[in-house]
Amino acid sequence: MTRVSTRVWRGILVAFCALVALWLVAPALVVIPLSFTDKPSFVFPTTGFSMRWYENFFQDPTWVGSLLASLRVGLLVVFFATICGTAAAVALTRSKFRGQQAVRAVLLAPMIAPVIVVAIGVYAIFLRAHLLGTTFGFVVAHTMLALPFVIIPVTVSLQGFDRRLSSAAAICGASRWTSFRQITLPLIAPGVVSGAVFAFVTSFDEVVLALFIQSPYLQTLPVKMYGSVTRDIDPTIAAAATLILIFTTVITVAVAIYFSRRNHAR
Amino acid sequence: MAVVNVRKRSTDMGPDLIRTRRLESWSRLGLLAPAAALLLGVFLIPLGVMLWYTFTDPNPGLENLTWYLGDPVQRNVLLRTFTTAITVTAACVVLGYPYAYAMVAAGPRLRAVLTLLVLVPFWTSLMVRTFAWIILLQDKGPVQAALSALGFGHVALIRTNLGVVIGMSQIMLPFFVLPLYAVMSNIDRRLVLASSSLGARPVTSFRRVWLPLSLPGVGAGALIVFISSLGFYVTPALLGSPNDSLISQQIFTQVNSLLLWGRGGAMGVVLLGITLVILGVLMASARILTGRQDERVE
DSSP states (O other): OHHHHHHHHHHHHHHHHHHHHHHHHHHHHHHHHHTTOSSSSOOSSOOSOOOHHHHHHHHOHHHHHHHHHHHHHHHHHHHHHHHHHHHHHHHHHHOOOTTHHHHHHHHHGGGTSOHHHHHHHHHHHHHHHTOTTOHHHHHHHHHHHHHHHHHHHHHHHHHTSOTHHHHHHHHTTOOHHHHIIIIIHHHHHHHHHHHHHHHHHHHHHOOHHHHHHOBTTBOOHHHHHHHHHHHOOOTHHHHHHHHHHHHHHHHHHHHHHHHHHHHHHO | OHHHHHHHHHTTSOHHHHHHHSOOHHHHHHHHHHHHHHHIIIIIHHHHHHHHHHHHSSSSSSHHHHHHHHOHHHHHHHHHHHHHHHHHHHHHHHHHHHHHHHHHHSOHHHHHHHHHHHHHHHHSOHHHHHHHHHHHHSTTOHHHHHHHHTTOOOOOOTTSHHHHHHHHHHHHHHHHHHHHHHHHTTSOTHHHHHHHHTTOOHHHHIIIIIHHHHHHHHHHHHHHHHHHHHTOOHHHHHHSOGGGOOHHHHHHIIIIISOOHHHHHHHHHHHHHHHHHHHHHHHHHHHHHHHHHHHHHO
């Protein structure tokens, strides 16, 4: 009796999870076929097959320009956020000082503060400073949003780091920088790498702040997509979305391979 | 004063160790400076500017806040924002709890599949997913077709609050499932076995043992979902109706279209204030609850 009811419960759970799983992947499942439709509409299920929306994407300078802008901003954000975030994480874990909790809270605050609230303040300042639609403005604003996503994984890695190793390096005569570069950095690399990936995705994906600080001369890909969705029915956006999907999947798989190799090496 | 303390404590270690173990204040400052400067320039000062506008634009005084709190339209928007965030959170709990449980209970291969299925949307761009939901929920779209095939008749989805909730819950679900999974996978499953060997039926041992132990994960996940949902902009703007707008859309309109900085600022202050209060209250209550649990264990 109880065995039967456990089996029934398990069946219900499996069916339920299958439905939730379908719901989770449904968006990816519609975007890809839609990008190959042969009609200039969002009708789904699609008919026919054509590559014209991809041709459109790569021939339209505004789409290609926004993709390049997103990549440029994203890579610069990775560079600055990883360096600043790692440095901050080192300072926060390796020393104790007054006001440390407050500093940590402020550094992590961009993660929970509603982006729209930060965005109007940034917009006001950038408007005065003539930073709207500049790469500098995008990089600075996105680096701020990305910092917590670097600080958190790097802090976790540093907490698992045996500090006697840096002491040993110091006893062997290594300067603090040498010891960081040769001992600490290789050991906390997983945290730094995941922080860098998070930083890239945060910038590459960000819409709300970007909508405020964009200009017709500099639009990132999400901003261009937002404009396209609100203005016209054009499956080129499905091609753009599919390209983003492929791109993020490649990054995720590459990182997953990096981590599994690393674990095997141990 | 602090320097004196440091020197006192450091006497029991060798001088070489002190140098590597404790960064001196100037190098700590150097390490923190870039991040702090960024936060100051594009986070704290902007928030300050927003506060300044709230109380000065167009005239000095409280007029923006009194306008906001007195306007019935804005009160409705705030209420709708809250009910939407609560509905999304509830949907994530109902859909995510069994899913996280299945992730823990499954064998390694099924677990890998289930984890991958949560991570796919987690990594998929928000803009891409919102666009996909426009396709899915559009009139005569796949979801509507499926619903009418099941006999629900014609259900309006796009440009309704229901559509917004469906899209937002899908987008937020990974943020609920992942922390809950982390908590559940740390639960000692022998406790459940122990309770059933003491004669508890499966339902009882779930209710008395598993559920209380997994609650911290539910709390953490629900908190993230609720707070993010309060400030959501893109998804409600694209899936919802302009007549049913949420607070973030109102802020966007006030500042970007109407250039009413003071009013937009006032709404931003209210949204930020609500977020901080909820966060503070929930974290304090979590601290009290875990404190009590510790006492019980002792």
